[in-house]
Amino acid sequence: MAEALDPYPFPSSLYVSSSVTLKLNDSNYLLWKTQFESLLRSQKLLGFVTGQIGPPEATVTVTVNGAVVTTPNPDFEAWTCTDQLIKSWIFGTLTEEVLGYVHGLATSQEVWLSLADNFNQSFIAREFDLRRRLQLLTNRGKDFLVYCQKFRAICDQLSSIGKPVEESMKIFTFLNGLGREYDPITHVGSTVLTTAACSIPLCDIQAFSSSTQDCSASSLAIR
Structure with a gap:
């Protein structure tokens, strides 16, 4: 019988810097994002930052000696471990300045979306500046x-x-x-x-x- 796939893999020994060679700064967000998405996709983890792999219930009810009790959900713990691993990967590829924007966020998805919001807003001003410089x-x-x-x-x-x-x-x-x-x-x-x-x-x-x-x-x- 084939072994069931782990829904929340935990590749803790992965050498992230070999796949994500850039430190995210004010000018390379799209290049950094491309590298990081490729890394997550290769490990079947992209859904953690897109929201497709959301957290399971934190607790489950089980019957013990005929009594129904609430107990911590082991799947939630596994999901949290993988999510925090991804968040640590992201933090490890940020410059100190960029890390200051997101260090207090709880999940990898919150960090991912916050970075997207911050850099997408700055792109408008940066595009204007670059096109102006090109014209001049x-x-x-x-x-x-x-x-x-x-x-x-x-x-x-x-x-x-x-x-x-x-x-x-x-x-x-x-x-x-x-x-x-x-x-x-x-x-x-x-x-x-x-x-x-x-x-x-x-x-x-x-x-x-x-x-x-x-x-x-x-x-x-x-x-």
Whole structure:
């Protein structure tokens, strides 16, 4: 006969940091959440934080020597142990500042939902700030490589909070931030610039910059 599955597993020897490599801070919530959900799902524990695996009754009634008595429910104790284990996992992946928001909460679900509420509210302001920085970014006074790095970093940060920049807007914004010396390249076509700005390795961008500047110089000479 197959052994029944434990409804409340207790993998206390699990090395959490090998699965959740990030310490949750103000800028990486979605990445942290993705890692943590994968860990919980792999252990069949995700329902504890979503509410699908709720607590059983704390007590049960049993008959002892013909008398009905109330006794602690062993399933409730098992559920509580697993729930507190998950909560300790979460606490272990928080920065000290973030831990201060949730350290007094009782269950893993309360902690999980509180973190979601706090960070989802902050995402609105963060998205506004990042999009504003992207619109104002220019390569004036910057090396072309530095401009590309800053542009890509802001786009990556927007993606990390679930607000990726659409490709068409990415192209427009990147071109808009270039100085007049790059006009010949902006007229070549947006496809080349999209590849240069967002896809090629950083080690190749400097070469692109040099070729761009050579093209600009040639164009100015012709004029």
